[in-house]
Amino acid sequence: VRLVSIRDETDDGRVVCKLQEFDRLVRGGASTSSLESNLEGLAGVLEADLPNYKTKILRILCAVARLLPEKLTVYTTLVGLLNARNYNFGGEFVEAMIRQLKETLKNNFYNEAVYLVRFLSDLVNCHVIAAPSMVAMFENFVSVTQEEDVPQVRSDWFVYVVLSCLPWVGKELYEKKDVEMDRLLSQIEGYLQRRVKTHVSMLQVWTAEKPHPQEEYLDCLWAQIQKLKKDRWQERHILRPYIAFDSVLCEALQHNLPPFTPPGHMPDAQYPMPRVVFRIFDYTDAPEGPVMPGSHSVERFVIEENLHCIIKTHWKERKTCAAQLLSYPGKNKIPLNYHIVEVIFGELFQLPSPPHIDVMYTTLLIELCKLQPGSLPQVLAQATEMLYMRLDSMNTGCMDRLINWFSHHLSNFQFRWSWDDWADCLSTDQEKPKPKFVKEVLEKCMRLSYHQRIVDLVPATFSALIPAEPVFRYKYADESAASLPGYAISITVGNAIKNRASNEEILTILKEVPNPNQEDDDDEGETFNPLKIDVFLQTLLHLAAKSFSHSFSALGKFHEILKTLTDSDEGKLHILKVVYEVWKNHPQMIAVLVDKMIRTQIVDCAAVANWLFSQDMAHEFSRLFIWEILHSTIRKMNKHVQKIQKELEEAKDKLEKQQHKRDMDKNSEDEEGQLEEQIERLQEKVESAQSEQKNLFLVIFQRFIMLMTEHLVRCETGSVDISTPWYKNCIERLQQIFLMHHVTIQQYMGTLENLLFTAELDHHILAVYQQFCALQL
Amino acid sequence: MSVKLHALYSDSYVDIGQYRDQHFKGQLGEQEKLLKQSHTLYVGNLSFYTTEEQVHELFSKSGDVKRIIIGLDKVKKTACGFCFVEYYTRADAENAMRFINGTRLDDRIIRTDWDAGFKEGRQYGRGKSGGQVRDEYRQDYDPARGGYGKLAQHRTTEALNSF
Numbered sequence: 001v002r003l004v005s006i007r008d009e010t011d012d013g014r015v016v017c018k019l020q021e022f023d024r025l026v027r028g029g030a031s032t033s034s035l036e037s038n039l040e041g042l043a044g045v046l047e048a049d050l051p052n053y054k055t056k057i058l059r060i061l062c063a064v065a066r067l068l069p070e071k072l073t074v075y076t077t078l079v080g081l082l083n084a085r086n087y088n089f090g091g092e093f094v095e096a097m098i099r100q101l102k103e104t105l106k107n108n109f110y111n112e113a114v115y116l117v118r119f120l121s122d123l124v125n126c127h128v129i130a131a132p133s134m135v136a137m138f139e140n141f142v143s144v145t146q147e148e149d150v151p152q153v154r155s156d157w158f159v160y161v162v163l164s165c166l167p168w169v170g171k172e173l174y175e176k177k178d179v180e181m182d183r184l185l186s187q188i189e190g191y192l193q194r195r196v197k198t199h200v201s202m203l204q205v206w207t208a209e210k211p212h213p214q215e216e217y218l219d220c221l222w223a224q225i226q227k228l229k230k231d232r233w234q235e236r237h238i239l240r241p242y243i244a245f246d247s248v249l250c251e252a253l254q255h256n257l258p259p260f261t262p263p264g265h266m267p268d269a270q271y272p273m274p275r276v277v278f279r280i281f282d283y284t285d286a287p288e289g290p291v292m293p294g295s296h297s298v299e300r301f302v303i304e305e306n307l308h309c310i311i312k313t314h315w316k317e318r319k320t321c322a323a324q325l326l327s328y329p330g331k332n333k334i335p336l337n338y339h340i341v342e343v344i345f346g347e348l349f350q351l352p353s354p355p356h357i358d359v360m361y362t363t364l365l366i367e368l369c370k371l372q373p374g375s376l377p378q379v380l381a382q383a384t385e386m387l388y389m390r391l392d393s394m395n396t397g398c399m400d401r402l403i404n405w406f407s408h409h410l411s412n413f414q415f416r417w418s419w420d421d422w423a424d425c426l427s428t429d430q431e432k433p434k435p436k437f438v439k440e441v442l443e444k445c446m447r448l449s450y451h452q453r454i455v456d457l458v459p460a461t462f463s464a465l466i467p468a469e470p471v472f473r474y475k476y477a478d479e480s481a482a483s484l485p486g487y488a489i490s491i492t493v494g495n496a497i498k499n500r501a502s503n504e505e506i507l508t509i510l511k512e513v514p515n516p517n518q519e520d521d522d523d524e525g526e527t528f529n530p531l532k533i534d535v536f537l538q539t540l541l542h543l544a545a546k547s548f549s550h551s552f553s554a555l556g557k558f559h560e561i562l563k564t565l566t567d568s569d570e571g572k573l574h575i576l577k578v579v580y581e582v583w584k585n586h587p588q589m590i591a592v593l594v595d596k597m598i599r600t601q602i603v604d605c606a607a608v609a610n611w612l613f614s615q616d617m618a619h620e621f622s623r624l625f626i627w628e629i630l631h632s633t634i635r636k637m638n639k640h641v642q643k644i645q646k647e648l649e650e651a652k653d654k655l656e657k658q659q660h661k662r663d664m665d666k667n668s669e670d671e672e673g674q675l676e677e678q679i680e681r682l683q684e685k686v687e688s689a690q691s692e693q694k695n696l697f698l699v700i701f702q703r704f705i706m707l708m709t710e711h712l713v714r715c716e717t718g719s720v721d722i723s724t725p726w727y728k729n730c731i732e733r734l735q736q737i738f739l740m741h742h743v744t745i746q747q748y749m750g751t752l753e754n755l756l757f758t759a760e761l762d763h764h765i766l767a768v769y770q771q772f773c774a775l776q777l
Numbered sequence: 778m779s780v781k782l783h784a785l786y787s788d789s790y791v792d793i794g795q796y797r798d799q800h801f802k803g804q805l806g807e808q809e810k811l812l813k814q815s816h817t818l819y820v821g822n823l824s825f826y827t828t829e830e831q832v833h834e835l836f837s838k839s840g841d842v843k844r845i846i847i848g849l850d851k852v853k854k855t856a857c858g859f860c861f862v863e864y865y866t867r868a869d870a871e872n873a874m875r876f877i878n879g880t881r882l883d884d885r886i887i888r889t890d891w892d893a894g895f896k897e898g899r900q901y902g903r904g905k906s907g908g909q910v911r912d913e914y915r916q917d918y919d920p921a922r923g924g925y926g927k928l929a930q931h932r933t934t935e936a937l938n939s940f
Contacts, residue, residue, distance in 0.1 A: 359876045448834055
């Protein structure tokens with residue numbers, strides 16, 4: 001991170017330069033003694049600049065507190081030194097921080113607010129803030145647990161903030177105010193025991209408790225703080241530069257934090273979602289070198305927290321991010337590579353979704369492998385192996401991400417992998433997670449290379465898991481198809497297309513196609529004729545099969561015809577059926593064609609959803625490409641609604657501006673009238689789009705409920721265990737819909753409860769809905 | 778937030794590069810403006826055998842791809858090792874610059890750069906022999922890009938003919 005200068009009318013090179021230099025030093029992993037002398041020097045410079053640049057310095061330091069949490073203790077030390085030299089500055093800084101905290105909370109930036117409070121709490125260690133006033137702030141935070149009728153995630157946050165500061169300041173606060181702190185902790189304990197934890201299972205990466213239980217994040221942190229307390233608050237991991245300056249700092253006068261009342265709950269508040277702590281390694285896993293701190297040690301919390309902060313700060317610049325992760329202070333005392341890999345996978349598999357885009361993690365891991373070629377790839381391989389071994393209980397959505405990560409990673413390393421180590425997946429039913437995983441990985445690897453490459457890559461024993469060659473399947477290919485009803489016309493149509501016939505000519509040719517759904521010759525009106533669609537589309541796509549671009553061009557050229565043929569719901573469903581039949585060996589092609597057809601309105605989103613859930617597609621139900629298409633469809637629908645909503649807002653803004661002008665200029669009434677009309681039209685468009693969006697979700701949920709109910713009834717009647725691989729996949733796919741689109745779905749809670757997820761529903765299905773509701777309670 | 782800090786974070790992977798299209802038609806500074814708003818990326822150092830499907834699979838990892846135009850040899854009309862990838866949004870293109878640029882496709886490290894926008898004609902290589910300029914003069918042997926550079930190939934052929 002470069003501290004780039006504040007653009008201000010009065011550009012003050014010196015202050016900013018000094019801070020930039022200092023930041024570079026901190027980033028570069030300066031030695032402790034170098035750090036200390038630089039801190040001293042910087043404090044001197046800034047103190048001298050205070051008369052002229054106080055506001056600027058305050059602003060930068062506040063921003064640093066909010067945005068560079070991994071360097072917390074370095075900058076609190078700096079503030080401590082400044083406070084020792086200039087008491088008033090210290091007071092003004094604390095006031096500025098409180099203002100910033102209020103603002104941050106108001107704007108729902110809860111993660112940054114945590115960093116601010118942690119900064120304040122570490123200022124107690126630097127003799128800037130008096131311990132009793134910090135305890136008072138914590139007491140106010142914890143009193144939120146007494147509030148009634150507020151979402152649990154609200155009180156969760158306030159408890160989390162307090163607990164997460166204690167590794168830094170617990171010792172100091174206990175030394176000064178042990179009675180109050182004990183009371184505080186016992187209040188927290190009471191709250192944690194009352195908390196509802198229905199949401200936890202929906203957020204766990206594995207359904208199994210072994211080898212590592214995945215704890216709810218507050219439970220884990222509580223256990224860590226309990227242990228810290230038992231150890232009499234001795235915390236040895238955090239780098240504390242202020243210790244070296246103790247003689248200077250303890251001379252400083254401290255400030256009291258002003259009484260801080262937590263802002264009240266607002267209906268539009270978006271508190272952070274609960275999470276589960278991801279653990280894959282323990283002390284038995286790092287074979288040589290330093291031992292991994294235990295899962296309930298406070299060191300584990302601090303290390304993980306710092307690594308998460310580094311990623312949060314540097315995710316856009318992978319080289320810097322990797323370098324910063326690998327130069328973590330104190331790295332020689334911990335198995336750093338293991339922590340890094342665990343934290344990265346923890347983020348990648350986080351439910352509902354990773355904090356950053358998936359592909360970032362792939363590239364970051366590659367960068368780390370480049371920087372530590374002798375050690376990191378081995379840890380990564382070890383982790384991959386462990387993830388493979390636990391596939392049976394891995395959440396389906398997480399497995400999707402693992403598939404995408406692993407295949408993309410391999411494509412950067414010539415697909416080298418010891419596939420034979422996974423030979424156990426060959427001896428089991430292909431619907432089980434392990435063979436399924438390998439199949440999907442090989443399919444994705446093929447997409448990034450080509451079929452023969454995959455054949456050459458895997459041992460011959462794996463041939464059953466190799467994807468099909470992605471070739472077109474043309475029904476009317478040759479004379480062996482001559483007996484098929486559409487054969488003759490397929491040739492005529494094919495020639496017409498090749499000779500650039502007009503749409504009218506082609507439609508005329510297609511009129512000759514008999515309709516298997518009708519008994520009499522009735523070519524009045526455009527009744528649904530599945531054979532017509534079949535003949536035309538198969539032939540067209542066959543001619544355009546060479547590449548995506550060829551196929552897109554074909555869809556574009558014959559858009560009119562396709563729209564005519566798919567005028568009805570049945571037509572839309574059938575076109576999707578045909579696309580699948582011809583390209584079933586090339587799921588990637590199916591996905592891009594469906595995408596194109598939605599965007600050019602040949603089919604609509606609900607048609608795609610109905611098609612994916614149809615009986616014809618039941619045998620593909622657990623394949624990844626089905627769900628990629630479904631989620632892509634939902635995303636397109638969501639973006640469409642957002643786009644029109646934005647247009648409406650912009651038109652409304654324009655109208656407002658126009659109305660202001662009107663007060664000054666009588667001639668603009670016409671424009672106003674036009675705008676009002678436009679707004680009315682857009683309003684209708686928004687309502688129609690929102691209604692379509694809601695309908696899409698209702699269709700999806702209905703189909704899930706139908707499928708699952710069928711399964712449960714069948715199992716009950718046959719006295720069979722419901723927990724088949726199919727069922728696990730189905731229920732987790734339903735959960736995935738809720739999790740991935742929770743923002744949109746929140747709008748429909750009323751309808752969902754009254755219409756679909758009613759008390760009459762089988763409790764297995766209802767449980768998914770209840771867990772989802774529990775996420776934001 | 779009343780604090781206006783100019784990028785406490787740097788985001789250097791997204792910065793526009795040094796390359797400017799010499800054939801670009803427009804005022805001074807216009808190309809830079811377009812590059813800074815662009816949703817289109819130029820992708821270089823592809824193998825001649827890399828397909829549109831492979832490009833689509835990789836670049837879809839940063840967002841929905843609107844269109845891909847494979848670069849062609851002007852004479853042979855076959856792929857000559859570059860392409861354009863257009864996204865629906867700038868944000869998706871930025872993520873490609875951050876996370877796909879400099880990684881491998883078809884075993885080759887590919888390079889992405891901002892492009893001012895596809896125009897008909899820009900899908901063709903501008904080298905004398907029909908491919909890309911870089912393939913005219915390079916000295917190394919690259920089997921995925923037609924072997925030796927064109928100049929070296931000509932020289933070899935001439936040398937052989939003069940025997």
